Amino acid sequence: MKNRSRLITLILALFLTIGAAFGQGAQAKYVFLFIGDGMALAQVSAAEIYTRALVGREPGFNRLGFTQFPAQGIATTYDSSSIITDSASAITAIATGNKTLSGVINMDVGKTKKFKTIAEYAKDNGMKVGVVTTVSLDHATPAGYYAKVPSRSDYYDISLQLVASGFDYFGGGGFLQPKGKNGDKPDIIDLAKKNGYTFVNSVAAFRALTPSAGKVLAVNPTLQDSMAMPYEIDRDSRDLSLADYVSKGIEFLDNPRGFFFAVEGGKIDWACHANDAAASINDTLALDRAITRAVEFQKKHPEETLIIVTGDHETGGMSIGFAGTQYSTFFEKVFLQQGSYVAFNDNVLTPYKKRSTLATAKLNDLLPTIKDFFGIDYEKLDDASKEMLQRSFVRSMKGEVERAPQESVYQLYGGYEPLTVTLTHLANQAAGIGWTTYSHTGVPVPVYALGSNQVLFNGYYDNTDLFYKMATAMGIKVPGAAVALK
Numbered sequence: 001m002k003n004r005s006r007l008i009t010l011i012l013a014l015f016l017t018i019g020a021a022f023g024q025g026a027q028a029k030y031v032f033l034f035i036g037d038g039m040a041l042a043q044v045s046a047a048e049i050y051t052r053a054l055v056g057r058e059p060g061f062n063r064l065g066f067t068q069f070p071a072q073g074i075a076t077t078y079d080s081s082s083i084i085t086d087s088a089s090a091i092t093a094i095a096t097g098n099k100t101l102s103g104v105i106n107m108d109v110g111k112t113k114k115f116k117t118i119a120e121y122a123k124d125n126g127m128k129v130g131v132v133t134t135v136s137l138d139h140a141t142p143a144g145y146y147a148k149v150p151s152r153s154d155y156y157d158i159s160l161q162l163v164a165s166g167f168d169y170f171g172g173g174g175f176l177q178p179k180g181k182n183g184d185k186p187d188i189i190d191l192a193k194k195n196g197y198t199f200v201n202s203v204a205a206f207r208a209l210t211p212s213a214g215k216v217l218a219v220n221p222t223l224q225d226s227m228a229m230p231y232e233i234d235r236d237s238r239d240l241s242l243a244d245y246v247s248k249g250i251e252f253l254d255n256p257r258g259f260f261f262a263v264e265g266g267k268i269d270w271a272c273h274a275n276d277a278a279a280s281i282n283d284t285l286a287l288d289r290a291i292t293r294a295v296e297f298q299k300k301h302p303e304e305t306l307i308i309v310t311g312d313h314e315t316g317g318m319s320i321g322f323a324g325t326q327y328s329t330f331f332e333k334v335f336l337q338q339g340s341y342v343a344f345n346d347n348v349l350t351p352y353k354k355r356s357t358l359a360t361a362k363l364n365d366l367l368p369t370i371k372d373f374f375g376i377d378y379e380k381l382d383d384a385s386k387e388m389l390q391r392s393f394v395r396s397m398k399g400e401v402e403r404a405p406q407e408s409v410y411q412l413y414g415g416y417e418p419l420t421v422t423l424t425h426l427a428n429q430a431a432g433i434g435w436t437t438y439s440h441t442g443v444p445v446p447v448y449a450l451g452s453n454q455v456l457f458n459g460y461y462d463n464t465d466l467f468y469k470m471a472t473a474m475g476i477k478v479p480g481a482a483v484a485l486k
Helices: 002-020 041-054 087-096 118-124 155-165 188-194 203-208 242-253 267-273 277-300 331-336 341-355 367-374 383-398 408-413 418-431 463-474
Strands: 030-036 071-076 128-133 169-172 197-200 215-219 259-265 305-311 445-451 459-462
Touching: 030 087, 030 277, 030 463, 041 277, 041 331, 041 445, 071 463, 087 118, 087 463, 118 128, 118 259, 118 463, 128 242, 155 188, 169 242, 188 197, 215 242, 242 259, 242 277, 259 277, 267 277, 277 305, 277 331, 277 418, 277 445, 305 463, 331 418, 341 367, 341 383, 341 418, 367 418, 383 408, 383 418, 408 418, 459 463
Parallel strands: 030 259, 030 305, 071 459, 128 169, 128 259, 169 215, 197 215
Antiparallel strands: 071 445, 305 445
């Protein structure tokens, strides 16, 4: 099957080469790679069902912009040691065409050999390169374009490689260890400035940027959790959006030699880890709006622009369907949730825990806020749900947050605040959405493509194929391509 897949793509590449001689299948000069971290068909479908439910129509799907792309495929995501990958090994496969271990970025399983990325090939070919993410810029997926480390937790080393990459535009989240693990290293922002980067972290400064600024490092004004941008459901209208970063990136990267622009909707994954459907759906819609900015550019350069959208893996085991609602869904109930699980923790639960003791705390104190925030009316819950909520409230007040997967508390709450994750579960279940895990799953992910050489991305293939398909579409010669094309 693998050799057959390689042969098919090789034949497609041959047709593209022949077609180019007749003015067809032009080399992709402007390439966008959008990754919805943790996004598989369930996450995409949930967003489409949600938008349909908002307008009160009969059950169905309101298609997102990228799901209407003419070329569509499916990619497997396993890594060298497991059917279930993590983001580090997944981006290594996508960016370099190589399988590796979970936790490893752009190195082999022995952690000695380093792999060259598609972004680095693009840079060597004279193209500009941009990387944008809603999570920290030293997180696994954005790091997968410029860094090579044996552990994705080597945040400071990753940041040093970002500064040294020479890439033209970085935007989105901040840095988890800007001064090293112990806070005793040179500040990454200072090093970036010394290396020629213009640094901005305010809306006004960001909007005032022009291409004359040269290389840019733009960190979002608001950083919510783990130096990431806020969830879209929590984003203030005065703050920047993922679409803003894409628009500014296009402005900076557009040039006669072309560009490679990698964009990650990273908090789709984080929301699904926490089993928060409302946050996941809103971040998926934010990714779609960002992709629209790329589509607007593609319309101006239809023969030279390629847009690819995919996920690196699925997160949460999200399902459209829950045993308690059987064959029915009620996605309009998702709209009742007013913020992410992080916002509820930060603005409601954590302050309450600080001013209350286990002896004085009462769930009744929070019920009005819970109703406003999640749309959950305690009095209308069945007895089993009420008991679950009471039990989780006590565990949150006791600080029972267990992160060991083998522990029963972890299996119930996934290492998150027991009360909060129980509330997201009840809200999701009322809408007809289920979850199986707080981790990743091994299901394949969809791939969507529009523009130059889009035909390469049709079919069923492995995530490592994406590297070779992009290289072929861009006219980049990579070692072993004749053998490794799938």
